[in-house]
Amino acid sequence: xxxxxxxxxxxxxxxxxxxxxxxxxxxxxxxxxxxxxxxxxxxxxxxxxxxxxxxxxxxxxxxxxxxxxxxxxxxxxxxxxxxxxxxxxxxxxxxxxxxxxxxxxxxxxxxxxxxxxxxxxxxxxxxxxxxxxxxxxxxxxxxxxxxxxxxxxxxxxxxxxxxxxxxxxxxxxxxxxxxxxxxxxxxxxxxxxxxxxxxxxxxxxxxxxxxxxxxxxxxxxxxxxxxxxxxxxxxxxxxxxxxxxxxxxxxxxxx
Amino acid sequence: xxxxxxxxxxxxxxxxxxxxxxxxxxxxxxxxxxxxxxxxxxxxxxxxxxxxxxxxxxxxxxxxxxxxxxxxxxxxxxxxxxxxxxxxxxxxxxxxxxxxxxxxxxxxxxxxxxxxxxxxxxxxxxxxxxxxxxxxxxxxxxxxxxxxxxxxxxxxxxxxxxxxxxxxxxxxxxxxxxxxxxxxxxxxxxxxxxxxxxxxxxxxxxxxxxxxxxxxxxxxxxxxxxxxxxxxxxxxxxxxxxxxxxxxxxxxxxxxxxxxxxxxxxxxxxxxxxxxxxxxxxxxxxxxxxxxxxxxxxxxxxxxxxxxxxxxxxxxxxxxxxxxxxxxxxxxxxxxxxxxxxxxxxxxxxxxxxxxxxxxxxxxxxxxxxxxxxxxxxxxxxxxxxxxxxxxxxx
Numbered sequence: 001x002x003x004x005x006x007x008x009x010x011x012x013x014x015x016x017x018x019x020x021x022x023x024x025x026x027x028x029x030x031x032x033x034x035x036x037x038x039x040x041x042x043x044x045x046x047x048x049x050x051x052x053x054x055x056x057x058x059x060x061x062x063x064x065x066x067x068x069x070x071x072x073x074x075x076x077x078x079x080x081x082x083x084x085x086x087x088x089x090x091x092x093x094x095x096x097x098x099x100x101x102x103x104x105x106x107x108x109x110x111x112x113x114x115x116x117x118x119x120x121x122x123x124x125x126x127x128x129x130x131x132x133x134x135x136x137x138x139x140x141x142x143x144x145x146x147x148x149x150x151x152x153x154x155x156x157x158x159x160x161x162x163x164x165x166x167x168x169x170x171x172x173x174x175x176x177x178x179x180x181x182x183x184x185x186x187x188x189x190x191x192x193x194x195x196x197x198x199x200x201x202x203x204x205x206x207x208x209x210x211x212x213x214x215x216x217x218x219x220x221x222x223x224x225x226x227x228x229x230x231x232x233x234x235x236x237x238x239x240x241x242x243x244x245x246x247x248x249x250x251x252x253x254x255x
Numbered sequence: 256x257x258x259x260x261x262x263x264x265x266x267x268x269x270x271x272x273x274x275x276x277x278x279x280x281x282x283x284x285x286x287x288x289x290x291x292x293x294x295x296x297x298x299x300x301x302x303x304x305x306x307x308x309x310x311x312x313x314x315x316x317x318x319x320x321x322x323x324x325x326x327x328x329x330x331x332x333x334x335x336x337x338x339x340x341x342x343x344x345x346x347x348x349x350x351x352x353x354x355x356x357x358x359x360x361x362x363x364x365x366x367x368x369x370x371x372x373x374x375x376x377x378x379x380x381x382x383x384x385x386x387x388x389x390x391x392x393x394x395x396x397x398x399x400x401x402x403x404x405x406x407x408x409x410x411x412x413x414x415x416x417x418x419x420x421x422x423x424x425x426x427x428x429x430x431x432x433x434x435x436x437x438x439x440x441x442x443x444x445x446x447x448x449x450x451x452x453x454x455x456x457x458x459x460x461x462x463x464x465x466x467x468x469x470x471x472x473x474x475x476x477x478x479x480x481x482x483x484x485x486x487x488x489x490x491x492x493x494x495x496x497x498x499x500x501x502x503x504x505x506x507x508x509x510x511x512x513x514x515x516x517x518x519x520x521x522x523x524x525x526x527x528x529x530x531x532x533x534x535x536x537x538x539x540x541x542x543x544x545x546x547x548x549x550x551x552x553x554x555x556x557x558x559x560x561x562x563x564x565x566x567x568x569x570x571x572x573x574x575x576x577x578x579x580x581x582x583x584x585x586x587x588x589x590x591x592x593x594x595x596x597x598x599x600x601x602x603x604x605x606x607x608x609x610x611x612x613x614x615x616x617x618x619x620x621x622x623x624x625x626x627x628x629x630x631x632x633x634x635x636x637x638x639x640x641x642x643x644x645x646x647x648x649x650x
Contacts (some may be wrong), residue, residue, distance in 0.1 A: 076645070085551045086641035105556065113553025120644070124548040133256075138552050140256035185552070229578030 017172075020220045023154075030097030032193055032224040033059035033082055037091035038101075040077050051077040053247035054091060059193075059226060061096075063220040066238035067228045074247040075228040076197050082226060083116045084108045096192055113142055117186030121198035123178040125170040131157060131181045132166035138188040150210060156184035160214060176207030187223070194218065196227040200234050212237050261565040264538060266334045275534040276573045282527035282635030283578020288586050288606065289520035290616040292514045300505050303603050304498045306438050307376030309347065309470035310479045312501075313337070316492045321351050326465040333490050337469060339431050340485065342477035345376045350454050351467040354447060355423055357411040363402050364425070365394075365445035367414070368437075369454030369466075374440075376470055378448055382406070383433030389453050393433040397637050398445035406431055412447070425457040439600050520616070525573065527620050531567045531627035539563060539631040544647035547640045556636035564625055564631035571624020575617040583608065 040052040051074040059065050067075045082092055084100045085108075091161045092101045100111055112118075132153045133202035139149035157163050160180040162173075170178050179199060188195055196215070200208035212234050219225050219239075225232060235241050236255075243251035288599045313333075314327035327333060330348060337346045348368035355362040368377050372387045378395070383406045386393045392410060404410060408431045413423035429449065437446045455462055471486075473479045479497045486495040506513075539546070546559060586606035593605045 019520065063418070077641070080644075085644075109550065109553055109555050111553075112551065116553075118548075118551050120548065121649070122544075124544060126263070126545060126549075129259070133259070133526050137256065137549070137554075141552070141554050141558065173620040189553070 005060075007150075030094065031058040031235065032061045032063065032096060033226070034057070034094045034097075035082065036094075038078070038081060038088050038093060039090040040074070040081055040086065041089045048227075050247050052081065052088075055247075055249050056091075057249060057252060059224060062219070062222055062224055064215070064225045064237070064239045065227070065242060066235040066240070067226065067242045067244060068230070068235050069244035069250075071230075075082060075244055078244070079195050079197050079226065079228045082193070084112055113138060114189055115192040117189075117194040118190035119182050119186050119194065119196035119199045121201040123170070123175070123182045123202070124218065125178055125181055125185070127170050130167050130169055131162060131173065131177075131184075134170070134181055135184045135188055138185060142189050144209075152188065153184070156187055157181070159187075160184045174207070175203050176210055179203060179207075179211055180214065183211075183218075187218075192224065192227045194223050194225045196225065196229075198229055198231075199227060200229065200231045205233075209234065258565060260423065261562050261569060264542065264562075264566055268538070271534065272570065275530055275570055276577060278530045279527045279571055279574025279620070279624070280581055282523045282530065283575045283617060284524035284582035284585055286520050286527070286616050286620060287578060287613055288589070289516040289523065290612050291582070291586050291606040291608060293516035293520070294609060294612050296509055296512070296605055297502060297506050298609060299604040299607045301498060301502045302607075303600065304501055308472050309345075309376050309472075310473050310498045311469075311471040311483055311486070311495055313469040313471065313486055313490070313493050313495045314467070316494050319496070320468045322490070326350070326462060326467050327469070327490075327493055328465055330464050330466040333493070334468065335467075336490060337471060337486065340353075340482065341476045342482050343471050344474050345374050345378050345472040347371060347373075347470045348451055348466040349377065349468045349470065350451055350458070350462065350465065352414050352454060352458055352462075355413045356398075356404075357413060357423060357426070358402065362413075363445065365398050365401070365447050366440060367412075367447040367449050367454060369449050369451040371451055372448075375448070378435035378437040378446075380433050380435045383431075385433055386448055386450055388594050389450055390427065390429050391432045392429040392449065393435045393439050393448040394431055395435060395446045397442075397443050398447060398521060399434065401445045404431055406434065410533030412449075412457070414454070415459075425459055427453070427457050429453070441599055442479065442594070442595060443597070480603035524620060524623055527571065528623040528627050531570050531624045532630060535563060535567050536631040536634075538566065539635045540543060543635070543638055543643050546635045547638050547643035547647070550636075550638065550640045550645070559636040560629075560632040563635055564628035567624045567626075567628025567631075568621065571621045571627070574624070575620050578620070579613070579617060 031143065036056050037054045038052055039054045041048045041050045043064060067078060069075055077086065081088050084103065088101050092099055094100065095115060099106065100108065113206060126137065133149065135156055137150045137154035139152060153164060157166050162177060162180055162185055165173060165177060173181065200211050208231060215225060215227065216237050227238065229235055240254045242249055312320050314320045315327050316510050318325050334346055334348055337343055348371055352369065354365050354367040356365060370377055372385045380393065380395065399405060410429045410431055412427055412429050415423035416423055435448060440446045473482050483495045483497050487493065549559065590604055590606045594603065
């Protein structure tokens with residue numbers, strides 16, 4: 001079934017859950033994510049900075065994982081590697097059994113479109129588009145028809161509690177509302193994996209709590225989530241917490 | 256969605272976009288005017304010569320029409336010879352002379368053409384009647400303004416002045432019967448059209464059976480050049496020049512002028528290109544974070560390129576459309592100024608709108624707008640996503 005033929009689901013659970021078009025044949029038994037000896041180094045000020053140093057871990061399908069650690073420990077770099085917006089200098093990442101670390105740019109772009117949802121600390125909504133249009137953006141890229149993507153965008157905005165704000169532009173929304181729109185956008189193409197980088201970092205405690213609750217609901221509805229955070233509340237909400245230090249995993253605990 | 260994003264990106268800084276569009280419009284207007292000027296003068300000259308369809312001018316040997324007092328002798332015989340040629344459809348004989356319109360102690364000087372009203376190609380009648388009988392005359396508006404006369408007045412017209420006796424010669428009473436627009440004389444020059452025989456009679460023995468010029472129309476499909484050569488070989492002491500030859504001579508003389516117009520046009524094209532490049536580059540630099548996020552969400556490089564090229568295209572298209580109107584308005588204004596130069600015929604245009612040339616040049620401008628978007632779009636699509644997002648987060 002092509003992306004354009006996909007139809008909006010009436011159920012938020014189906015909307016939020018995994019359902020990628022590019023899912024590989026080997027996905028049945030494979031974990032959602034498998035990182036093996038993953039490393040990333042980059043030059044900075046004439047020196048090689050080893051941001052991630054050979055980490056190995058799995059994320060099971062439907063798992064909710066928080067990655068925590070001090071600033072500069074390599075959390076965001078790890079997240080970028082999992083989301084295929086950065087390339088490892090060593091090791092490999094497989095998402096549902098598919099090695100994504102060797103993909104070329106075109107393959108990686110298409111893979112992200114259908115399999116990965118990103119939520120950023122600063123929301124990064126398109127300021128000139130309405131909330132609904134922002135949610136439609138990945139679907140438009142995937143070739144979903146206008147009617148279908150509008151219906152699904154409305155459904156997702158309803159899911160995150162913003163059905164009444166669909167015509168509002170980001171500047172007319174609060175920080176928490178913008179982040180909820182960003183989450184709806186991340187879910188637009190029914191990704192296998194939702195990756196969030198400090199999603200409560202720009203929000204006050206009350207609004208942050210709303211986002212934490214939304215993440216819990218998403219996970220309960222079947223979405224696999226990996227979140228990088230300094231927020232203890234957010235980390236506590238996760239079922240599993242990976243502690244990083246100096247680019248390495250120092251503790252991996254299941255709550 | 257790409258069009259919506261491109262449109263939104265341009266609307267985000269509306270004033271800046273508007274200024275860029277205006278800049279491109281000025282550039283487009285200049286380009287259009289240069290194209291109109293470069294090809295327009297030549298084409299206008301051709302249309303000017305062919306205004307009544309006469310493709311050949313026959314003048315006294317070694318002269319151009321009306322550039323001297325010289326005349327063609329045995330005009331009657333020459334006219335009969337010309338009319339006998341099977342490829343010659345119409346021949347219009349013309350005698351030029353300076354006249355003085357006398358009233359009381361004043362004398363107003365006007366140029367007169369002696370014509371055969373039945374075949375003349377020098378003027379179009381605006382009102383009144385044609386000078387189709389002896390001693391009738393048609394004048395232009397400049398003449399009426401100069402002399403204060405009107406249709407129905409009898410004019411006291413002389414064709415010569417004897418300084419020894421301080422008296423006018425070749426005087427005759429002519430009835431003003433019509434007002435016309437003369438094609439080949441300056442708009443502010445007073446002109447009369449008098450029947451050829453009347454003007455020859457007024458001019459005395461020296462101009463009996465003489466004309467200044469023959470204009471000839473050649474049958475469709477016949478070789479103008481062959482007729483021209485035949486005229487020069489058959490009728491003594493004349494030079495025949497075809498419209499094409501005259502246009503070629505003018506084009507040769509306008510060569511430097513056309514080069515100048517070409518260079519100015521190329522500069523305006525470059526300015527338009529740089530304007531669009533600058534605007535789109537600045538716009539892209541402001542949106543690197545957004546673009547990196549779009550890429551992270553799975554928007555392909557090709558689509559990022561398309562969106563940004565679309566922005567350049569939209570600016571240049573809007574600029575070209577506005578520039579078309581601006582260029583036409585400017586050309587009209589400049590044409591009016593230049594047409595007021597003394598001695599220039601009113602029917603001669605410096606700026607001539609030729610749709611094919613105009614669309615070509617504006618199309619080139621729009622194409623340059625598209626090309627202008629390529630560099631910034633390539634930069635945008637090549638942004639390292641993770642590094643850019645990290646940089647944005649730090650910023």
